[in-house]
Amino acid sequence: MPEVIFNGPAGRLEGRYQPSKEKNAPIAIILHPHPRFGGTMNNPIVYELFYMFQRRGFTTLRFNFRGIGRSQGEFDHGAGELSDAAAALDWVQSLHPDSKNCWVAGYSFGSWIGMQLLMRRPEIEGFMSIAPQPNIYDFSFLAPCPSSGLIIHGDADKVAPQRDVNGLVEKLKTQKGILITQTVVPGANHFFSGKNDELLAECEDYLDRRMDGELVPEPAPKRIR
Template structure:
């Protein structure tokens, strides 16, 4: 798993890249939780999502937002972090120009950033948002949401409140042309303590189904 350094809007960004053996393999970017609450690219959920994509032969990148780890710059309340994510996708596409399609996955703050990024990048064909904090950040930009995806959270989440996540899902499900899969994990808190394997099973099952659908449609 090569360590990589690439240029972001506020300086160098530190990441980990797992390239596929297939030059045309799809790309995936995995975005970490809030930097002020200990979020880094080595978060357990981020690490596991990264390997989920690797095991399915994606070229996958996870990286530290500005001001985290060896990434330069300072926390920018979302605007700068969105620019970091866009730069990461630009960099990944530049070194893998033959890649077919792209996915974005994010956890908590990273889910908010990821869903903003997919609004700006029509090549993103799917997303996985784990515990998107709809009570803490504005998700009204998803009008309309351009891609189908999975939203998954716990029913005992005290950070990203389940009722606000449900409101977000209900709003997205009224939009034509996309399908939002929504899974609530019983007993799970914001960090899925003791239930990360269950979370990964849900995410893996969803990704496998979407990949099979795409292959059958080809």
């Protein structure tokens, strides 16, 4: 797994990158939790998601937001981190111009950044939003959400209470043309303490089903003129 350094808006960004053997393989970018609360690209959940996508033939990247590890710059309360994520996707795409599709997976703070990236990049066809925090971050930009995806969280999460996540999911489910899958991990807190295996199994199941053409809305029937 190559260690990479690439240019970001505030200086160099440090990442871990695994190219697929297939030229046109999809790209997956995994975004880590809050930099001010110990979040890095080596977070165990981020690490496992990276390998989950890699095992399924994706070209995969995880990286440190600005000011973390060897990434230059300073924490920017989300705006700069979104620019970092866009630069990371640009960098991978420059190496893989034949890749037409992309997935983004984010955990906690990373899920907020990932959902914003989703709004700006039409090539992102799927997302995984793990333990999002709509009680803390504004998700109103998802109007409408352009891609189908998974929102997964624990029913014992006190950082992002279930009722708040349910409210976000219900809002997204009213939108046409996408399918939001919500999964609740019983007994899991915000950090999925002792529940990482269950979390990963649910994410793997979702990704496998999406790759099999499931969990997306049925195409609208053609009108006969």
